[in-house]
Amino acid sequence: MTAPERSRAWRTGAAILLCAAVLLVPVLFGKFAQYFALNVLLLVLLALSFNLLFGMTGLLSFGHAAFHAAGAYATALLLRGGAPLLPAVVAGALCAAALAAIVGAFCVRHTRVYFSMLTLAFGMFVYAIVWKWTDVTGGDDGLVGIPRRSLGLPGPFDVNLAPPRNYYWFSAVIVLVSAGVLHRLSRSPLGLALRAIRENAERAEFSGIRVRRTIFLAFVVAGAFAGLAGALLAPLEQTVAPTAAHWTKSAEPVMAALIGGPFSFAGPIVGAVVYLGIKELIVRYTEYWLLVFGLVLLGVVLAFRGGLLGAAESLLARRPWRLAPRPRTAPRKDAA
């Protein structure tokens, strides 16, 4: 096996193991671990969708929570209206995609600081609406008592999702499939085009990539998956509050992507696990967990801009026992 083949085999193996581990959580651990794992999975999905814009395209969105909240509120309203779960979740994701299409149509005209500001403005606009439009969204109290009944498939395929364990499997499968889709997307022509735009938008434009249309597509896809994460969160918590749309919620996927490393696909996954894991540990000792995260973020920005995975990669590249230069830069003498 050549080096790239070996590394691909490793990655596939790790991915399969990870999927198996995720699906085994309800069997192996207790209720709390199951609830915690599902929260991690939903943040993973949110962070992966965010990183489609940040790590891949180089656009820092500060309004990602708006799409998350759109999915959560749409699903919550449908479920309260008596809709079965699966159609409600799908509709939630579609609502978020529609919102992303409207917002994205404006945002793709800008890059860098202006993009971040515009997404922040739209995000806070959505927050303000959710917070004040009490008749529909429940205002400050949010929507409570969201029912979680059946999947909504005909006959024998219908599953009762009221037991937490069934709901865990349902959500976990959706998140895993979504992660697979996003991974496939990052290796597709669209993903390559996005990376070309990140490296040099002008050059990408000259080489025939329609920059704005490509970014727009990524924006809508990112919004749809963020909405899906929100749509799955609403029946889990059985409540939705306006904080789901606040900019502090938008900061969560940012943190996850940065801690794990925005420049590799697995980065946000690692980051989401580490972020929620550390948070869970710290809050047992101190309520000042944001202080700790501020310091972590400071360290990441100053010293490890590639995140944990980036740091690990450069550490591996500097293996002391490897005397010859890395094979990617020059072929080793013994290989020739």
Place this chain on the structure above:
Amino acid sequence: MGRVLLFQGLVGLTEAMYLWLVAAGLSLIFGVLRVLNFAHGALYMIGAYLTYAVFRAFGGNFWIALLVGPVLVALIGWVMEVVFLRRIYRVDVAFQLLLTFAFVLILDDIVKLVFGPVYQSPPTPRALSGAVMVFGSPLPTYHLFILAAGCAVALGLWLFLEKTRWGLLVRATSADREMARALGVRSSRLFTFVFMLGAWLAGLGGALSIPVRAISPGMGETIIIEAFVVVVLGGLGSLRGAFLGSLAIGLLHAYGIVFLPIFELALAYLVMAAVLIVRPWGLFGVREA
């Protein structure tokens, strides 16, 4: 009704002054350093807390506190720029934004740690505790003082930028950084100075707010988003824009509460988004090449 509306407008303008002090520093820093300082609201909050601490330490003398508090904030600004921000000017803008965001988290929690998570509300200084009748309603004297102070800062900044050598360097760097550097402006010292000045302004805003607005650890998060709206409206880097933008947002809030109580908050963000879409360089900013 007309008199009530005029009075309401005056209250809106008073509120606009705090926003102006924060937005002025934010805009100044962006103009020169090209960094959007997410932590500027946190500096405003720290200004309020430090001034309050000095106020208690000096036996309740508001004026000494007002003098010392914002200077302490400027020193915090010095640390932020010299120790941290300076290292990443060459890195992607997103990381600079994130560095300042890290400071929001850190400063917010440090304040909670030191001063406790509850509201504090110190009294109004005795000399300014009365009220005057304006348009048939009583307006606290302190509000008039705030209006005067805000305008005095605007005048002072204008004089500094137009009439002094350092002001000239600030304007030159803001207009064309490369050219200013090529002509011999020592940018690193200038960057430190401008960041400290911006921090001082935010600290002053926080210091002035303590007699009328309750101090709480979350006070920075609200005002920073509003200040973003203001600097976007006026144009990033434009002080005149920041001043007029603050007045506009102050009035929008004052009248929005009367006429559109439900969508008053959303309106400000909608205005911000609209300006970014139509004129991203703002109503008073200069279009970038």
